[in-house]
Amino acid sequence: MRGTKFFGRGLLGAFCIAMLSMALVGCSLIREAQFVGMTGGGSGDTATSSSNIESGQETAVFADADPSEAKQEAGTAVHPSEQDGGKLLQPPSKPKNDTNEKKDTKSRPRVALTFDDGPDHKYTEQILDILKEYDVKATFFLVGTQVKKYPEIAKRIVDEGHALGNHSWSHADLTKLSAKDVAQQIDKTQQIIKQATGVSPRLMRAPYGALSKSVLETIHKADMKHVAWTVDTKDWAGTSVSDMYKNVMSNTRKDGIILMHSFGGRKDALDHTVKLLPKIIKDLQKDGYDLVTVDEMIDSGDYKTSAIK
Numbered sequence: 001m002r003g004t005k006f007f008g009r010g011l012l013g014a015f016c017i018a019m020l021s022m023a024l025v026g027c028s029l030i031r032e033a034q035f036v037g038m039t040g041g042g043s044g045d046t047a048t049s050s051s052n053i054e055s056g057q058e059t060a061v062f063a064d065a066d067p068s069e070a071k072q073e074a075g076t077a078v079h080p081s082e083q084d085g086g087k088l089l090q091p092p093s094k095p096k097n098d099t100n101e102k103k104d105t106k107s108r109p110r111v112a113l114t115f116d117d118g119p120d121h122k123y124t125e126q127i128l129d130i131l132k133e134y135d136v137k138a139t140f141f142l143v144g145t146q147v148k149k150y151p152e153i154a155k156r157i158v159d160e161g162h163a164l165g166n167h168s169w170s171h172a173d174l175t176k177l178s179a180k181d182v183a184q185q186i187d188k189t190q191q192i193i194k195q196a197t198g199v200s201p202r203l204m205r206a207p208y209g210a211l212s213k214s215v216l217e218t219i220h221k222a223d224m225k226h227v228a229w230t231v232d233t234k235d236w237a238g239t240s241v242s243d244m245y246k247n248v249m250s251n252t253r254k255d256g257i258i259l260m261h262s263f264g265g266r267k268d269a270l271d272h273t274v275k276l277l278p279k280i281i282k283d284l285q286k287d288g289y290d291l292v293t294v295d296e297m298i299d300s301g302d303y304k305t306s307a308i309k
């Protein structure tokens with residue numbers, strides 16, 4: 001009997017405690033609502049939000065924390081993470097990765113697209129049109145005799161923000177020339193490029209990539225760096241678009257330098273280069289690469305490729 005009585009009292013006690021608890025919780029919710037209202041909210045806490053839904057005042061306060069409202073207030077239809085860093089002009093195909101966007105963009109791996117043997121009126125212009133469409137900058141290694149024929153195309157390359165390199169006067173194998181003749185091949189080309197574009201390249205690429213110790217010394221004496229490549233598309237030989245695409249996408253690494261041509265090669269071979277270019281621009285960017293000029297790569301001060309000497 002005593003046990004039953006005690007049990008009955010226990011139940012009553014538990015009921016009272018439960019009622020008291022509910023009353024206390026109710027009070028604390030009201031207090032919390034008042035506190036949030038006074039400080040302007042900002043908390044994304046779900047429980048707090050739901051407790052405020054009935055009050056028009058509180059809902060207004062919570063609008064501050066709503067991302068869609070924040071967009072309107074900023075006056076632009078962009079994600080908040082894109083509001084700095086000059087990202088607004090990037091084409092829609094540019095890969096979006098919010099985590100990376102917040103980091104220093106310098107940490108993104110770089111790749112340089114390079115085009116040899118131009119300028120000319122046919123392929124160089126088509127390549128420039130594609131680069132403009134995708135807002136990508138590349139590096140053109142120009143041959144002196146071609147600059148003499150098409151100075152206005154050389155000028156267009158510079159006007160559209162691309163970098164220039166020297167590719168000798170007559171596309172000679174420099175390893176077969178005297179140091180004096182090598183120097184002349186370099187100087188004469190520097191002069192005509194300067195005359196056509198106002199720019200003095202600080203990059204040199206020996207025709208065929210044929211380099212000797214003596215040729216490299218002559219290049220360094222001209223205060224220039226030699227730039228080879230890490231991926232050879234062999235576009236001049238008429239390599240198919242799909243073979244070149246596979247080669248580029250599977251062999252490109254951080255600080256890669258991709259060799260293509262904007263003039264010369266076998267008949268119609270560079271039609272393939274023109275078809276390849278938009279595909280590799282899109283997919284290298286999708287893989288997270290920044291497409292930069294070789295000058296930009298060097299100016300970064302932390303490039304890691306033995307292709308630049």
Ligand SMILES: [Zn+2]
Pocket residue numbers: 116117167171207208
């Ligand atoms: Zn060449």
